[in-house]
Amino acid sequence: MSLLKNCNAYVIASMLLMGAGQILYGQWVKGLLYLALQVTGIIFFINYGAAMIAGFITLGTVEGNAWYGIDGDNSVTMLITGLFAIIILIMYFVLYVSNIKSAYESQKLAASGKKPQGIIEDIKELADKKLYKTVLLVPIIGVCIFSVLPIVFMILVAFTNFGGDTVPPALVDWTGFESFKRVLTLGTFAPTFIKIFGWNILWAVLATAFGYLGGLGLALLFNKKCVKGKVFWRAFPILAYAVPGFISLIGFRFMFAAGGPINQMIVNNGGDVILFLGLNSTWLSRGIGLLVNTWLTVPTSMLLATGILANMNKDTFEAAEIDGAGPVRQFVSLTLPFVLFATTPVLITNFMLNFNNFGIFFFLRGGFISEGYFLASDTDLLINWLFRLSIDNNYYSIGAVISLIIFLITSIVSLDVYLRSDAYKKEDIYR
Amino acid sequence: MKKRIIIPLAVIMAHFLVITGIIAGGFTRDESVSLDKDAQASDRFTGILERDITLRVLENDTALRQGYFEELLNAFNAEYEQYGIRAVDANMDQYLDLENDGPFGFGPDVLYQANDRIMRYALGRHVQPLPIEQLDCYPHIEQKAWDAYKMTVSGQDYYLAAPVNIQGPFLFYRKSLLPSPDIIESWNALYKFSQERREEGKFGYMKSLIDVYYSIGFLFSYGGYMYGDNNTNMEDIGLARNGAERGAGVLRQLASVMDERCIDFTITQISYSQFANGNFFATMTTPDVYTLFVDELMAVGFTREEAVAEIGIADVPKLPKSGDLSEENPELMPSRMMGGVNGYAISSYTKYPNAALAFVNFATSYDMVMLRNEILGIIPARKDAAENLGELAQTINNHLVEGNIVVMPSLMGQVWTPAETFFTDLANDPFRRDGDRKFTTLESKRLALERLSGQIYDAIHTLK
Numbered sequence: 001m002s003l004l005k006n007c008n009a010y011v012i013a014s015m016l017l018m019g020a021g022q023i024l025y026g027q028w029v030k031g032l033l034y035l036a037l038q039v040t041g042i043i044f045f046i047n048y049g050a051a052m053i054a055g056f057i058t059l060g061t062v063e064g065n066a067w068y069g070i071d072g073d074n075s076v077t078m079l080i081t082g083l084f085a086i087i088i089l090i091m092y093f094v095l096y097v098s099n100i101k102s103a104y105e106s107q108k109l110a111a112s113g114k115k116p117q118g119i120i121e122d123i124k125e126l127a128d129k130k131l132y133k134t135v136l137l138v139p140i141i142g143v144c145i146f147s148v149l150p151i152v153f154m155i156l157v158a159f160t161n162f163g164g165d166t167v168p169p170a171l172v173d174w175t176g177f178e179s180f181k182r183v184l185t186l187g188t189f190a191p192t193f194i195k196i197f198g199w200n201i202l203w204a205v206l207a208t209a210f211g212y213l214g215g216l217g218l219a220l221l222f223n224k225k226c227v228k229g230k231v232f233w234r235a236f237p238i239l240a241y242a243v244p245g246f247i248s249l250i251g252f253r254f255m256f257a258a259g260g261p262i263n264q265m266i267v268n269n270g271g272d273v274i275l276f277l278g279l280n281s282t283w284l285s286r287g288i289g290l291l292v293n294t295w296l297t298v299p300t301s302m303l304l305a306t307g308i309l310a311n312m313n314k315d316t317f318e319a320a321e322i323d324g325a326g327p328v329r330q331f332v333s334l335t336l337p338f339v340l341f342a343t344t345p346v347l348i349t350n351f352m353l354n355f356n357n358f359g360i361f362f363f364l365r366g367g368f369i370s371e372g373y374f375l376a377s378d379t380d381l382l383i384n385w386l387f388r389l390s391i392d393n394n395y396y397s398i399g400a401v402i403s404l405i406i407f408l409i410t411s412i413v414s415l416d417v418y419l420r421s422d423a424y425k426k427e428d429i430y431r
Numbered sequence: 432m433k434k435r436i437i438i439p440l441a442v443i444m445a446h447f448l449v450i451t452g453i454i455a456g457g458f459t460r461d462e463s464v465s466l467d468k469d470a471q472a473s474d475r476f477t478g479i480l481e482r483d484i485t486l487r488v489l490e491n492d493t494a495l496r497q498g499y500f501e502e503l504l505n506a507f508n509a510e511y512e513q514y515g516i517r518a519v520d521a522n523m524d525q526y527l528d529l530e531n532d533g534p535f536g537f538g539p540d541v542l543y544q545a546n547d548r549i550m551r552y553a554l555g556r557h558v559q560p561l562p563i564e565q566l567d568c569y570p571h572i573e574q575k576a577w578d579a580y581k582m583t584v585s586g587q588d589y590y591l592a593a594p595v596n597i598q599g600p601f602l603f604y605r606k607s608l609l610p611s612p613d614i615i616e617s618w619n620a621l622y623k624f625s626q627e628r629r630e631e632g633k634f635g636y637m638k639s640l641i642d643v644y645y646s647i648g649f650l651f652s653y654g655g656y657m658y659g660d661n662n663t664n665m666e667d668i669g670l671a672r673n674g675a676e677r678g679a680g681v682l683r684q685l686a687s688v689m690d691e692r693c694i695d696f697t698i699t700q701i702s703y704s705q706f707a708n709g710n711f712f713a714t715m716t717t718p719d720v721y722t723l724f725v726d727e728l729m730a731v732g733f734t735r736e737e738a739v740a741e742i743g744i745a746d747v748p749k750l751p752k753s754g755d756l757s758e759e760n761p762e763l764m765p766s767r768m769m770g771g772v773n774g775y776a777i778s779s780y781t782k783y784p785n786a787a788l789a790f791v792n793f794a795t796s797y798d799m800v801m802l803r804n805e806i807l808g809i810i811p812a813r814k815d816a817a818e819n820l821g822e823l824a825q826t827i828n829n830h831l832v833e834g835n836i837v838v839m840p841s842l843m844g845q846v847w848t849p850a851e852t853f854f855t856d857l858a859n860d861p862f863r864r865d866g867d868r869k870f871t872t873l874e875s876k877r878l879a880l881e882r883l884s885g886q887i888y889d890a891i892h893t894l895k
Contacts, residue, residue: 046456280856
């Protein structure tokens with residue numbers, strides 16, 4: 001506001017034409033640079049940007065028909081290019097504001113009798129006092145292009161009818177919250193969502209706990225003085241870790257198959273074949289999934305815990321022992337808080353990875369549709385269901401809604417847990 | 432004070448207005464592009480060959496591997512060199528993404544694909560309707576084969592590809608293990624023989640029953656169908672119609688002479704080696720995997736000639752009208768199996784439609800089809816070629832004409848998983864304990880098929 005009240009004619013000139021104020025203050029290079037960027041921006045919008053933004057709003061008005069050589073509009077391309085044009089527009093306004101602020105800075109310097117800063121000084125400043133801006137520029141652009149743009153695109157798809165029969169060359173439309181409404185209220189859809197969501201939460205908690213505690217347990221065991229040949233034993237879980245996960249999963253699938261080695265042993269010993277991963281083996285399959293996932297995740301936790309345990313102060317344990325604390329008490333009061341403190345962020349990451357563990361049941365059990373589920377099996381996690389809906393059945397907008405829900409859940413849970421943890425609240429406790 | 436703010440604010444507002452005006456200009460565009468009512472989709476085929484051009488042709492991997500494609504390209508290029516037309520390998524994955532690549536000019540000009548794939552492209556107008564009467568093969572191919580590529584738009588029929596070969600399953604068996612020819616004539620005889628082999632600790636017919644492509648034919652055989660009105664009405668899912676549950680009963684009986692491996696894909700993976708070592712007597716598959724049987728037999732000591740002589744390939748056995756494989760002297764009827772027609776289509780994005788049509792004409796000629804059969808062992812869709820190749824090729828052609836090969840619809844994406852689930856449940860049934868069996872009556876099978884149809888319907892329509 002003070003800028004608007006106190007600005008002089010030179011600054012107003014910059015408001016009208018980018019760089020004009022700077023040029024009037026003798027900052028020729030900077031002024032011309034601003035002017036060039038404005039001209040480029042306007043040319044871009046006249047030639048492309050305006051049509052891109054219009055396309056973003058309409059998502060196309062002419063349906064293509066390649067038989068007759070009618071190119072038509074591709075709604076999905078329009079959505080992406082429109083988004084790109086909007087980002088350029090935002091950048092244009094950021095540049096516009098920076099141009100005014102820069103002109104105002106020059107006005108203030110001139111008023112105090114100093115010479116407005118030239119381009120050389122600006123560059124020097126960017127290499128020194130404002131180095132953070134220079135260094136962060138490339139990563140920020142990278143994050144915008146490779147992370148923000150796809151996420152925003154996915155969010156936008158959730159508000160369209162993209163999918164099913166409505167795929168290019170057919171025109172896609174904005175449908176507001178219609179897809180959200182379907183996911184949450186549709187008779188055949190909502191119950192499946194609730195069932196999968198419940199199982200997904202249970203799975204993420206159990207899988208994270210099993211993997212974490214299993215790794216910690218092994219690390220503690222291998223840390224005991226009485227264990228001989230520690231290096232040898234530690235190598236075994238690492239072998240499991242070294243094999244690509246999906247290869248292990250396919251191996252386990254074969255082991256538990258109807259004609260697999262486990263069933264062969266059962267039959268050879270006079271038993272009946274057990275369909276471990278069969279259509280009706282809901283909890284057996286879920287249990288095997290947990291077991292296999294523990295097998296795959298324990299090595300990482302073990303390695304992590306081994307490193308952390310090596311840093312623990314042994315004097316504390318000696319003091320605790322003198323005070324009469326037994327092994328369980330020592331574990332609960334000393335070891336666990338120490339390890340938890342150091343590994344909370346890893347624990348959160350593991351929770352998120354397990355929540356979105358696509359491969360485990362996809363490779364282990366394959367594709368079934370369970371009774372009472374809509375295009376899903378009783379071991380599917382939300383991410384598997386998302387895959388079935390969007391890839392197998394083309395329901396992209398519904399898939400985007402589920403992605404958004406997964407994104408919200410994982411980010412809220414992760415942030416909440418992290419903000420409550422000692423790792424965040426008591427940063428220097430173990431320093 | 433107010434005046435001071437008003438001027439810069441007015442200038443900023445003016446700037447914003449200009450930008451808004453520029454963006455608003457984006458909404459005014461020429462939308463006069465519309466369809467000429469008199470235009471025909473086949474207008475692009477003027478008959479005048481484009482000169483000095485290169486045609487990009489996509490073939491399937493087997494044709495590339497076995498050398499047929501090279502022969503085809505050489506023969507075509509020799510003939511059309513005078514026009515400056517050269518055909519080359521499009522050099523892309525056989526499961527191409529024409530929907531996304533085509534509009535940007537990356538797709539092939541001519542593509543060889545299965546009918547379900549071509550017809551899926553046709554829905555998005557990515558392949559061009561052909562003036563089929565102009566093709567030399569037109570009178571030599573049965574209308575049923577052309578119909579695999581027929582699409583009706585606004586009451587007008589369009590044909591999107593030229594048929595080359597008919598795909599359908601065959602029974603592959605070990606000739607030396609066949610006690611009498613009638614074993615492979617009917618499923619009842621094969622079922623009985625399989626029971627006898629089980630008593631000896633070996634297997635007769637073995638197949639992963641959850642493989643929808645093969646199992647769904649048993650439902651079709653007894654009156655079931657995929658979609659109504661010749662697979663065009665997706666509101667009508669017919670897998671439970673007309674007594675299709677008897678087909679489910681046949682599959683359940685077949686499961687009982689196998690073992691639990693029929694409930695997953697184990698048999699598919701091991702069938703070639705088990706066939707070679709004599710543990711399995713017969714299985715059902717398509718001719719494109721023929722060489723795998725030969726290789727496995729050679730691995731257990733057969734010479735190539737002996738292996739070829741040992742492999743029996745027969746038409747799919749006949750089914751009992753009653754749907755009971757244990758029936759003695761049953762009244763038999765032909766099996767109806769899922770199949771397809773592979774052929775050449777022309778991309779709508781080609782710049783050389785006339786040269787592409789010339790290529791299709793050349794590749795579907797009698798000589799090239801016969802060569803294709805010689806190298807790849809395909810069953811030609813051309814009647815004249817099939818007649819020259821003997822009984823099996825003619826039988827398959829007749830099956831297509833008589834409807835015993837059901838051409839796979841283009842929209843199967845929502846069918847595979849629900850159907851696989853049903854066949855898994857069904858194949859599992861004989862291995863359940865007495866009180867746990869689900870499909871002991873025809874009614875229970877019919878209800879399960881109704882549920883399956885409902886799942887497919889929901890998958891297609893619920894979120895449409």
